[in-house]
């Protein structure tokens with residue numbers, strides 16, 4: 001009896017995790033990675049193609065959701081805390097040494113630590129092909145995925161509500177939660193309202209807004225980065241600030257969010273997808289860049 005009920009409890013726990021704690025939706029990750037891949041310089045484009053398994057035919061976005069698919073497998077359970085950061089309730093700030101740990105206090109076990117980790121691993125890509133300590137394909141997929149996650153404001157949310165996961169509410173007419181609104185609902189509603197549900201058109205509209213539109217003057221500053229640790233801290237700080245100012249602001253559990261919330265938050269979601277993609281390309285261009293000049297160094301080695 002004790003055995004079967006604890007099995008049952010862990011089965012429920014498993015379902016809860018699968019349904020409750022998610023990441024930037026498949027759509028968000030696919031757009032981020034596609035934006036990044038189109039901005040790769042030849043050296044980086046080549047390295048990415050070499051690292052991807054043949055069956056995706058060079059399409060990075062086809063595997064950008066892989067870290068979500070494997071995070072509950074026994075072998076990859078250690079990666080589960082790497083998708084987000086829990087910050088103190090209502091502090092609206094991020095402090096790496098205070099916040100970047102798992103629930104057991106394991107240092108660096110958060111999305112900011114993971115990007116540092118896997119970027120450092122990738123920076124050794126050029127140092128010979130045999131006897132590598134790390135799996136470079138996995139490192140590429142993790143960096144690509146986590147650069148999406150760190151830009152999703154609610155992935156750097158408050159601890160007690162699990163980044164909005166426990167704030168149940170309605171999105172227009174169906175049940176959702178605040179985390180999921182930012183992971184997926186806003187993206188799907190934008191695609192439905194403006195692009196006949198076509199994600200490719202949505203992605204192209206985001207791209208147009210940073211190549212020659214709204215954000216074209218900002219792209220250079222988005223890419224500013226001398227040191228990966230400082231940069232991931234900046235991205236996480238941006239996210240928690242946005243989570244406070246736009247995510248949590250004025251939202252009560254149980255309410256219905258609709259047009260007002262959608263119209264005011266959609267521009268932020270779109271900009272974060274653009275920034276995530278542009279910055280992922282910056283990282284990949286630097287770690288896979290042919291030159292070893294000091295300007296290209298991102299991690300102290």
Ligand SMILES: *[C@@H]1O[C@H](CO)[C@@H](O)[C@H](O)[C@H]1NC(C)=O
Pocket residue numbers: 030059061062
């Ligand atoms: C790449 O993969 C994504 C995600 O699976 C898919 O939506 C897209 O159509 C693929 N692109 C190509 C050119 O196959």
Ligand SMILES: *[C@@H]1O[C@H](CO)[C@@H](O)[C@H](O)[C@H]1NC(C)=O
Pocket residue numbers: 078082107108109110113114115117118134135
């Ligand atoms: C870094 O990656 C290695 C595996 O390549 C893993 O064992 C370690 O836990 C990772 N740490 C973080 C913070 O991602």
Ligand SMILES: *[C@@H]1O[C@H](CO)[C@@H](O)[C@H](O)[C@H]1NC(C)=O
Pocket residue numbers: 135136137138
């Ligand atoms: C690297 O990881 C991928 C994905 O888990 C796996 O398919 C591949 O076999 C690994 N490569 C090596 C050399 O272990």
Ligand SMILES: *[C@@H]1O[C@H](CO)[C@@H](O)[C@H](O)[C@H]1NC(C)=O
Pocket residue numbers: 202205206209213214267270271
């Ligand atoms: C692109 O920018 C225009 C304003 O110039 C804005 O109305 C539109 O919503 C933006 N599109 C996306 C997908 O961000």
